[in-house]
Amino acid sequence: MTTDAAVSPLVATPRLPFRTTAAIFVRLLAIQGAWNYEILLGNGIGFCIEPALRLLPTGVHSPEFKAALARESRYFNAHPYLASIAVGALARAELDGEPPARIERFRTALCGPLGSVGDRLVWAGWLPFCSLASLAIFGLGGSAFAVVAFFLITYNAGHLGLRIWGLRTGWKHGLRVASALGNPVLRRGPQQIGRLAALATGIAIPLALGRIIGPGRNLIGGVLVGVALGSLLLVRLRERFEGWRLSLIVLAVFVLLSVIR
Amino acid sequence: MIVELIPLALLGGVLGLDVVSFPQAMISRPLVAATLAGGLMGQAPSGMLIGAALELIALETLPFGASRYPEWGSASVVGGAIFATHPAHPAGAMTLGMLAALATTWIGGWTMVKLRQLNAVWAARWRDGLEAGSRGTVTTLQLTGMTADLARGVLLTGIAYSLLAPLANACIAVWSMDARLSRALVVTTAASVAGGAAWKLFHSTAGARWFFVGGLAIGLFVLFAQ
Numbered sequence: 001m002t003t004d005a006a007v008s009p010l011v012a013t014p015r016l017p018f019r020t021t022a023a024i025f026v027r028l029l030a031i032q033g034a035w036n037y038e039i040l041l042g043n044g045i046g047f048c049i050e051p052a053l054r055l056l057p058t059g060v061h062s063p064e065f066k067a068a069l070a071r072e073s074r075y076f077n078a079h080p081y082l083a084s085i086a087v088g089a090l091a092r093a094e095l096d097g098e099p100p101a102r103i104e105r106f107r108t109a110l111c112g113p114l115g116s117v118g119d120r121l122v123w124a125g126w127l128p129f130c131s132l133a134s135l136a137i138f139g140l141g142g143s144a145f146a147v148v149a150f151f152l153i154t155y156n157a158g159h160l161g162l163r164i165w166g167l168r169t170g171w172k173h174g175l176r177v178a179s180a181l182g183n184p185v186l187r188r189g190p191q192q193i194g195r196l197a198a199l200a201t202g203i204a205i206p207l208a209l210g211r212i213i214g215p216g217r218n219l220i221g222g223v224l225v226g227v228a229l230g231s232l233l234l235v236r237l238r239e240r241f242e243g244w245r246l247s248l249i250v251l252a253v254f255v256l257l258s259v260i261r
Numbered sequence: 262m263i264v265e266l267i268p269l270a271l272l273g274g275v276l277g278l279d280v281v282s283f284p285q286a287m288i289s290r291p292l293v294a295a296t297l298a299g300g301l302m303g304q305a306p307s308g309m310l311i312g313a314a315l316e317l318i319a320l321e322t323l324p325f326g327a328s329r330y331p332e333w334g335s336a337s338v339v340g341g342a343i344f345a346t347h348p349a350h351p352a353g354a355m356t357l358g359m360l361a362a363l364a365t366t367w368i369g370g371w372t373m374v375k376l377r378q379l380n381a382v383w384a385a386r387w388r389d390g391l392e393a394g395s396r397g398t399v400t401t402l403q404l405t406g407m408t409a410d411l412a413r414g415v416l417l418t419g420i421a422y423s424l425l426a427p428l429a430n431a432c433i434a435v436w437s438m439d440a441r442l443s444r445a446l447v448v449t450t451a452a453s454v455a456g457g458a459a460w461k462l463f464h465s466t467a468g469a470r471w472f473f474v475g476g477l478a479i480g481l482f483v484l485f486a487q
Contacts, residue, residue, distance in 0.1 A: 029284035035408035036380035043391070044383065047403045050396060066394030073391050073399050077326060080285060082467050098267065098283045115326060123323045124462050131316055133300040134292055138313050140483070144296050145306040155287050187369065194466035201459040202476020204482045205452050208313050212355075219445045220484075223452075226445075230453025235460045243321045243454030246332055248363040255360055258353060 016052065016091070023051035024087060028163055031087075032080050037077045045090070046073030048083075052091035068094045071103060077111045079118020084163045086110050088170020089177040096174060106175050113178075114138060114239055117186050124161070125193035130155040132200035139207020262423065266303055269342050270419035276334035277414020281324070281373065282407045289334030291315030291362070295341030304345035311344040311358045312337060317451040318363075318422040321458035332369030339365045342422060343429050353436035356443050357429040359451075365421040372413050380406045 016024075031044035049072045058064045072094070078086055086107070093103050134151035142150070169180045209223060234243050276297070279289040288294065292312045299308015315337055322330050340362025347354040384391070384395055390398030436443075463469040 030282065030403065032285070033282045033403045033410070034380050034384065035281060036377050036406075038381040038384050040327065043399060043402050046391075048476075050399060060396065062412065069396065069399060070392050070394035079326075090280065090385050119323070119325050123325060127463055128320055128459075130287075131290065135313060135316060136417045136448060136480075138292070139308065139480075144300070144309040147309060148293050148296050151290070151292060152286070152288065152393035159286065169318055172307060191466055195469050195472045196465050198463040198466065198472040199461065199476040201455070201463070202473045202478070203480040203483075204476075205317070205455055205459075206477065206480035208317065209452050210484045210487065211453075212314050213441075213444055219441055223445050223449050226449035227452040227456055230449060231456025231460065234453060235459025237457075238461070241449060243457055244318050244363060244366065247318055247450045247454055248360070248367065250358045250445070251356055253361065253448055254438075254443075255353070255356060255432060258356070258436050259432050259444070261437040 019053075020051050020055065021167070024048055025090070025163065025167060027051070028084050028167065029088060031083055039073075040077045041080070042074050042076045045076045045083065045087060046070075048087045049091050049094065053094060056097055066214075067098070067100070071100060074107075076107060078114035081121065081159060081162045082114045082118035084171040085180065086114060088167040088172075089174055091104055092171050092174035098175060102175065110177075117181065117190075120190040121186060121193070122159075125190045125197060126158050127155065128254055129193050129197035129200055130158070132197060132204040135204040135208040136200060139204060139209075139211050141211070160213055178218030180188055262426070265342070266419060266423060269338055269422055272297060272413045273335040273338040273418020273422075274411045274413075274415035276338060276407075277332060277352060277369070277372065277417065277426050278334075280332050280334045289337070291319050291337040291340075292404035294334050294337035295344075295362075298338040298341030302342055302345040304348050307345040307348055307350070308341040310350075311340055311355055311471060313361070314355065314359060314447055314451045314457035315340060315362055317455035320455050321461070323462075326440065329374055330370055331366035332373050332417075333366055335369050335414045335421070336362045338418050339421045339425060343426050346426070347433065349436045350440075351433055351436070352438060352440035352443050353433050354366040354429075355447050357432055359447055361421070361425040361429055364425070365417065368421065369417055370485075372417055376409055376413055379409065 027048040031041060031048055034043045035041060045067055052070060053065055053068050054060055056065050056068065072090060090103065090107065093106065130151055132146050133154065137150055138147045151174065170177050173180055210220065213220060213223065276289040276294045279286060282448030295315060296305055296309040299305045319333050322333065324330055340358045342355055343361050344358030383405060387398050387402055459473065463473065
């Protein structure tokens with residue numbers, strides 16, 4: 001595709017060629033490939049936008065292309081899935097020839113909301129919900145295939161759907177994408193998923209516990225009391241002690257006692 | 262051991278890569294990773310059993326951006342494989358598999374921090390190219406980070422399994438505690454972490470505690486009815 005042919009339709013109807021969209025989408029899956037404490041997600045954003053920048057009328061060897069890629073590869077922070085909104089919007093802004101200063105202000109403004117919304121929606125909502133629902137299926141006697149397939153299909157329907165929606169929405173709205181962050185899924189989703197996850201927690205913990213214990217079911221009463229007390233202890237400790245560290249210590253002591261005795 | 266070590270290390274590398282770098286499809290979650298490791302050893306149900314216990318603990322881990330958190334992908338491969346090599350589930354096998362996974366997840370979290378620091382060193386070294394808008398530099402930095410992450414997972418899994426599997430076997434041979442008690446302690450510990458994690462996640466959500474109580478009633482009813 002010549003650059004003229006690629007850009008003309010963009011001006012008339014904002015449509016990204018399929019190959020470019022596909023290339024950006026695949027790169028979005030690797031957006032955190034070079035995550036670091038200096039520029040965080042910055043290089044990943046540049047890496048994802050690069051296929052779109054090839055559509056610039058001046059070509060990949062032009063100063064415009066290099067300036068745009070340099071601008072997009074600077075410091076950036078966002079939730080990795082919702083970064084697709086930023087990638088779509090920034091690609092559109094660059095191809096629309098928006099002033100660099102405006103693009104940089106937009107990049108800065110986008111970091112906070114995309115991070116906090118994504119963290120609440122995905123890490124604190126969708127992921128625990130899918131995990132707990134899968135544990136409930138496990139507790140009900142689901143096979144290894146059923147449990148793993150349920151988890152991966154359910155989780156990734158949300159995961160990939162969010163990335164695709166984000167890329168399309170960002171591309172469609174460009175620098176006016178802030179309005180898309182008012183989407184009901186992003187605004188009310190964390191609350192609704194949180195409630196479902198709380199329900200799944202209640203169902204999954206006793207069922208999973210019962211299946212893992214297996215034949216030693218006569219211990220179940222004691223285990224349930226132990227779980228209630230252990231959970232209360234961890235809630236009290238909260239930020240001071242992480243559960244996995246406590247588990248490591250408890251199990252290490254237990255192993256020592258079992259081996260030395 | 263070498264025959265099983267190579268595929269396990271490769272699996273650990275791929276799953277370690279999934280945690281952050283590519284594609285974050287959560288194949289690195291313990292429930293999936295330990296089941297896959299168990300499947301590699303010919304014992305997928307055993308892998309799933311320990312994977313479920315590890316998943317209860319992993320519920321607490323929220324991979325927020327720059328925060329430091331344990332790496333469950335490679336660790337679950339180690340724990341799942343150790344438990345799956347004892348298909349009769351002798352006393353202590355699950356405890357030792359869990360302990361091996363938790364120890365590996367701790368080291369794995371540390372290696373992730375080191376990798377991020379290394380990525381920063383590479384980014385600083387190639388700053389001129391990045392500021393000049395070089396396509397080659399942007400792509401190379403991204404691919405270098407991903408390759409290093411894959412190598413990190415392969416090495417971590419390979420080293421952890423080759424050190425911890427013989428140690429676990431030796432411990433199982435002299436294990437003195439009752440099998441049911443051993444497993445009950447593992448489950449109590451894991452489910453306590455899950456309970457604490459659930460409170461942390463949902464206590465601020467309006468009405469969530471009633472959903473939890475309702476779910477608990479259903480869960481307990483089904484448990485005792487089974």
